[in-house]
Amino acid sequence: MRTPQFILTYRLVTVVIAVIIILLFALGTAGIGPLAGLVGPSAPKIGI
Amino acid sequence: MINFLLENGYLVAAQAGLLFGLVLIGLTLHKSLWRSAQLYTPEQFHAEQLKAHPPGPDGIGPDLAWPLYTLRQADVDRTLVRKNLRLLYGRMWKWPADTFYKGRHGPRWAWWIFLGPFVIAVHVFLLAAGLSAWFSYWVYWAVLATAKWTDRTVWQLVRQRMRAAEARRRRVNYTQAACMECMHVTEWPAYLCPSCRSPHHDVNPGKLGTFTRKCACGATFPTRASKAAWQATAQCKRCKKEMPEGTGAVRDIRIPVFGDVNAGKTRFLYASLNSLMAEAERAAVPLTFPDPAMEEDVRRARELIRARRSTSKTSPGGVAITLRLRERHQSDLIHMFDAAGEDYSEAQKYAELRFLDDSQGLVYVLDPFSVPAVREQLGSQQGEVVAAAQAAANDPDLAYGEVISRLRDGGVPVSAQRLAVVVSKADLLRAAGLDVPEESAAIQDWLVKAGLQNLVMAIGREFAEVRYFAVASQEVTASRQDDPGVPLRWLLATHGVRLPGGIPQFAHPGP
Numbered sequence: 001m002r003t004p005q006f007i008l009t010y011r012l013v014t015v016v017i018a019v020i021i022i023l024l025f026a027l028g029t030a031g032i033g034p035l036a037g038l039v040g041p042s043a044p045k046i047g048i
Numbered sequence: 049m050i051n052f053l054l055e056n057g058y059l060v061a062a063q064a065g066l067l068f069g070l071v072l073i074g075l076t077l078h079k080s081l082w083r084s085a086q087l088y089t090p091e092q093f094h095a096e097q098l099k100a101h102p103p104g105p106d107g108i109g110p111d112l113a114w115p116l117y118t119l120r121q122a123d124v125d126r127t128l129v130r131k132n133l134r135l136l137y138g139r140m141w142k143w144p145a146d147t148f149y150k151g152r153h154g155p156r157w158a159w160w161i162f163l164g165p166f167v168i169a170v171h172v173f174l175l176a177a178g179l180s181a182w183f184s185y186w187v188y189w190a191v192l193a194t195a196k197w198t199d200r201t202v203w204q205l206v207r208q209r210m211r212a213a214e215a216r217r218r219r220v221n222y223t224q225a226a227c228m229e230c231m232h233v234t235e236w237p238a239y240l241c242p243s244c245r246s247p248h249h250d251v252n253p254g255k256l257g258t259f260t261r262k263c264a265c266g267a268t269f270p271t272r273a274s275k276a277a278w279q280a281t282a283q284c285k286r287c288k289k290e291m292p293e294g295t296g297a298v299r300d301i302r303i304p305v306f307g308d309v310n311a312g313k314t315r316f317l318y319a320s321l322n323s324l325m326a327e328a329e330r331a332a333v334p335l336t337f338p339d340p341a342m343e344e345d346v347r348r349a350r351e352l353i354r355a356r357r358s359t360s361k362t363s364p365g366g367v368a369i370t371l372r373l374r375e376r377h378q379s380d381l382i383h384m385f386d387a388a389g390e391d392y393s394e395a396q397k398y399a400e401l402r403f404l405d406d407s408q409g410l411v412y413v414l415d416p417f418s419v420p421a422v423r424e425q426l427g428s429q430q431g432e433v434v435a436a437a438q439a440a441a442n443d444p445d446l447a448y449g450e451v452i453s454r455l456r457d458g459g460v461p462v463s464a465q466r467l468a469v470v471v472s473k474a475d476l477l478r479a480a481g482l483d484v485p486e487e488s489a490a491i492q493d494w495l496v497k498a499g500l501q502n503l504v505m506a507i508g509r510e511f512a513e514v515r516y517f518a519v520a521s522q523e524v525t526a527s528r529q530d531d532p533g534v535p536l537r538w539l540l541a542t543h544g545v546r547l548p549g550g551i552p553q554f555a556h557p558g559p
Contacts (some may be wrong), residue, residue, distance in 0.1 A: 001089060015081065
C-alpha cells in the first residue's frame with residue numbers, strides 16, 4: 001500500500017524538528033547558539 | 049599526526065563515536081521511516097474501532113479512512129525506529145564483544161594486555177556512538193510525544209469547536225438532511241467518497257481528520273457536512289438513495305399538507321407552488337427541481353391550475369415534492385408532502401406518514417363546505433354548490449385529530465411547531481354569496497361562529513404559533529386576496545428562507 005502524502009509530511013517534519021534540536025545541542029556544546037549557556041563550555045558547572 | 053593520536057587517542061575516539069552516532073540514527077530513520085516503513089492501515093484502524101464501537105441498531109459502523117498520524121502511525125514509527133536502532137547498535141558491538149569478551153578472534157588476554165589502548169579506544173568509540181545515537185532517538189521521541197500531546201489537547205479543542213460550530217449551524221439554518229424516498233431525516237447524511245464511492249457516515253472532525261479526511265482509497269475530501277456536501281455526493285443513511293447536491297449544508301425545510309379527503313390538499317400544494325414559482329420568475333431567482341420527473345409533474349399541475357381545471361386526486365402513498373430555491377451555496381431545499389386523505393385514517397398506513405414527524409411547519413387544509421353551519425348558510429343552493437366544490441365528507445375535527453394523535457404517538461413536540469390553517473375554496477364560497485374574512489383573527493372568529501370552536505381552541509393550545517388563511521387554489525396574483533402562496537411563504541419566511549422579492553408583510557397577523 002502506498003504511503004499517503006500526509007504521513008510522509010508528518011515524518012519529514014518530525015525528523016527535521018529533531019535534527020534542528022540535535023544541531024542546537026551540538027552547536028551548544030561548542031559554545032555557539034541559544035543552548036550554549038546550557039550545555040556549552042561556559043555553562044554553570046554542576047557537580048561536587 | 050601519530051603523536052597527536054597517541055596523546056589524544058581516547059578524545060578522538062570519543063568525538064568520532066559521537067559523529068558516528070549521528071550516522072547511526074540517520075541510517076535508522078532512513079530505514080524505519082522510508083525504506084522499510086510500516087503502515088498502520090485504515091483497515092486495521094477500522095477493525096479496532098469496530099471492536100470498540102460495534103454498529104448500532106441502524107447497522108452503521110465506523111468509517112473506513114486513514115486515521116490521524118499522531119493517533120497510531122506515530123507510535124508505529126517510533127517503535128520501529130527504536131527496534132532498528134537497537135538492532136544496528138547491537139550489530140556494531142558484535143565484533144568487539146566476540147573478540148574482547150568471548151575470545152573468538154584469538155585469546156582475550158592477548159587483546160587486553162598487548163592492545164589494551166586500542167581495546168579501550170574501541171569501547172570509547174562505541175559508547176560515544178551509542179550515547180549520541182540514543183540521545184538523538186530520545187530527541188525524536190520527545191518531538192513525537194509533543195506532537196501527540198498537542199493533538200490530544202490543542203487540536204482536540206479545535207476539533208471540538210469545529211463540531212460545535214457545525215451543530216450550531218445545523219440548528220440555526222435547519223440543515224438536517226431529509227430523504228424523499230424513505231422520509232428519514234438525519235442531522236447529516238452519509239457522503240460518498242468522490243473516488244471509490246464508499247460511504248462515510250460521520251464526516252465531522254475527529255480521529256479520521258481535522259480539516260480533511262483521506263478515504264482508504266486515497267481520495268481526500270473536507271470534513272464537516274457544510275464543506276463535504278459540495279465535493280461528495282450525499283446519500284441517505286437508511287435507504288442508501290442519493291440525495292441532492294448540498295444536502296446537509298443548505299437549509300432544508302419540510303412542510304407537510306394534511307386534511308380530510310377532498311379538502312383540497314393537492315390543489316393547494318400545487319397552487320401554492322405555482323404562486324411561489326411565479327414570484328421567483330418575476331424576481332429572476334432560480335427555482336429548480338433536483339428530480340426531472342418531479343419537475344415534469346409540477347409543470348403539468350401548473351398547467352391545470354392556470355387552466356382552472358381540476359387536479360387529480362392524490363394516489364395512496366402521497367406526493368413529495370423537492371425544490372431548490374437559488375443555486376449552490378445560497379440555495380434552500382424545500383420539501384412539500386401531501387398524503388392521500390385516506391392515509392390519515394388507516395392505522396396500517398402510519399409508516400407512510402413518517403414525513404409528519406420531522407416537519408418544521410404544517411399546513412392544515414380545511415374545506416369550509418364540510419362545515420355543517422356553512423352548508424346551512426347556502427340555503428337552497430346547498431346541493432348544487434357542495435357538489436361543484438367536491439366537498440370533503442367528514443367533520444374537519446376528524447382529520448385534524450388523526451394527525452395530532454399520530455404526532456403525539458411519535459413523540460413529536462407539536463408545541464414547538466407552526467401551523468397554517470388554510471380555509472380552501474374561498475373563491476367558491478364568495479361565488480355562493482358567503483363572505484370569508486381575509487385576516488387571521490377574523491378567519492378564526494369566522495370558524496368559531498361556524499361551530500368549530502373546539503377545533504380552534506385545540507389548535508391554539510397545541511401549536512407554538514397558528515395563522516389562519518383563506519385561499520383560492522387558483523392562479524392568483526401574489527399578494528392579492530386569496531393568494532395560495534401566502535401560507536407557504538409565511539412558513540418558509542419563519543424558517544429564514546429568503547423569498548423571491550424579499551420577505552412579504554403578511555396581511556394576516558396572528559390571532
